[in-house]
Amino acid sequence: MTAELLAGIRVVEMTEVWAGPMAGSFLGDLGADVIKVESFPRNSMTRPLVAGLGAGEGEGPPYERSGIHHLSNRNKRNLTLNVRCESGAEALHRLLASADVFFEGYSAGTVERIGFGWDVLRARHPRLSYIAMPGWGAEGPYRGYVTLGSGLDSASGHTAVRGYPDRPMEDTPPIYHSDATGALTLVFAAITALLRREQTGEGSSVDLSQIEAMTWQLPGLFAEWTMNRRLPERLGNRDPHIVPHGCYRAAGGEAGPDDSWVVLAAEDDRQWAALASAAGNPEWAADGHPWATVPGRLGARDAIDGALREFAQSDTAEAIAERVQAAGAIAAPVIAPWSVLSDPQHAARQWLQTVEHPHAGVKVFAGFPWRIAPDASSWDRTCGLVGEHNAEVLGELGYSGPEIAALRQEGVIGEAYGEG
Amino acid sequence: MEQPLAGIRAIEVGGTLAAAAATKTVSDFGADVVKVEPPGGASMRRLPPFPDDAPGLERGAFHVALDTGKRSVVLDVETPSGREVLARLGATADLVVLDAPPEAAERLLTALERCEPAPNTVVLTPHGLEEPLSGRVEDDLSLFAASSRMRHHSITGEEPLRYAPQAATVQWGATAAAAGIAAVWGRRQDGRARRIEVAGVDALLGNVDTWFLIWQFVGAEMPRQGGQSKLAYPAGGYRCADGYVTFAASNEPFFSRLCGGIGHPELTADPRFASPLVKAEHWADFMTYLGPWLESRTRDEVFTTLQAHGVMVAPILDVSEVVQDRQALARGSFVEVGTPEGGTATVAGPPFRLPEAWEARAAPRLGEHTVEVMDALGYSRSEQVALFRAGATG
Structure with a gap:
């Protein structure tokens, strides 16, 4: 059974890379009819034209086999459209006339320049809501700027605190956290716009800045400055007020003989007693021991970390975590990608999704971020092929077979990239 | 104009950071969010930093920023009396977000699903309600490790690192918010209440900024060589x-x-x-x-x-x-909000902008609205004194 939370809602997505496409998939997972309008004839950024740029093994064009692209493009239909030409723009308008929500992730001003600004949209489609989700938002001095999630992470203050405490900034890995938070925010924004339409009868325009969508999620970081005029430090895995709280090298494990790690933490005396007992040293938590109290542990951080490094070296990451968790303290192995496949919890909950794709073959995907009952999300559509639903969607919009063929002939739509 | 979520009621139970993060945006866009706190106060009130490093239940940065506009009711839902109050509250709600260990969560769900009408429920647990891992206790660090995202945040052979403290947990809460508001919309359309489980590991692994699927497609782990790629540059x-x-x-x-x-x-x-x-x-x-x-x-x-x-x-x-960046200043990306102690604090503004839709109001003091909410639920003052004296409310 497919989730029906958003049944009857049609969403048009015109986005690339991760934040927008993932949002489109989430809306599809929740039951909306999501139509992805994909760039044509230019290939999407996540669809490489040549093998070797992240494309997996398999048959057919490399751009149908990109893991980066597959990750965020399930549960939607795919329409390629050159919206920069008149007949393509008209097709998009006909699509939008049938839609409740239209969202796009291009740099601010782009869709306006091609004739899809809010003034045009609200005049032609009064019940349509429009969400722009550029990196820095639709308005402001950075209007028109371009970025990926790694740039937003940098401009948000997050990159400055993430790296190794003892290494230069050049060694801090780029991350794309804002894509994850941006996708979730888009889902919330779309439903908020629907609720607003219930009040007013009209669609609305939403300005979603991906950097702002992430910033509110880091209140502790900002409060160091706004509350206490301190710059947050690079802490690594350390917590200034919790000892122990760290990541320790284990004696091998599923992540490999030289790169297996286990995190251990004890937030209070009870968890500390559990950890001490799992480590075979219950006396660490006995009354009178210098490590038995919170202030005592705070003052003995290096010694405790040393003792736990030794403990972690006594077994695999998985075995250490198992033992500490059984005693009642916080512990987890640092999971490598291949361990996701053998994770007993994912198996017990049947969470992973095995999906067959005509070009990418059989792949196991991470499951849905939520489990809904009674109408559960289901993987109804795997990642769409380029233009896979052109005829279907255009047919629903009233285009005849010959008209669709003419659009294809003119290069307004297409089912392949990089030709002609 | 009314805020877009006006008329919607959400109940937050458990006092954790993930639960508070789940209802923050719901509150700021106009819903009535009742924060049900255990007698000692929500655990997320204890998260630093605090002004001048002087700790207190009303002063923590996470409470000040994420509990904006909520009403605080102290209720011991571990007791039958407390659960009965919760059930009455649940019958008035569109959405209940709860974070509790599996057994306690099942008890609360049973109470809530008997409500007439039943609300949507969102249950937060680190690993879901099933064995073998449901009993594990996790924090922001271990959840991130278990999600596989920590591994990629490292240089090969060196210690994997978390993100900023609590970033993973708040993302988990934001996942519950997205699913929860979808359920609110769905119930308004078709009258059906949903039960939604949001496991922390699922929320973190079932989104982007993850590399598990890429590993399968590419057939090898992505290089972990630090910040600068000297292969694909800059x-x-x-x-x-x-x-x-x-x-x-x-x-x-x-x-x-x-x-x-x-x-x-x-x-x-x-x-x-x-x-x-x-x-x-x-x-x-x-x-x-x-x-x-x-x-x-x-x-x-x-x-x-x-x-x-x-x-x-x-x-x-x-x-x-x-906070001084010219884009942030031009947009008003940071705003002043009242604090429970009567001062003001600077917090992040709206996650997205819709006219007359978002407003951050001061976070509540612990138990500030217990009597008000109990009155509205129809408890006599005599019953309220009795519940208070028994420790079921506060």
């Missing part, structure tokens, strides 16, 4: 005159735009940099052009000059710079 952090910028300009059209932006358009056609495979051997050569250009310019000059050429580049800022 990407990652690069030093300039007064700090660092982050590039994402290794692919076309961005690489060509960058070459033009630094005054070397001819590099686009240079055989050393022409194809991804050849380019991987000439990072040092490329730096003879890019390095001096960056070192003679500030982050802001690099940022504005190259953005004018359409290059994906951004400055690496610290939080003091972020």
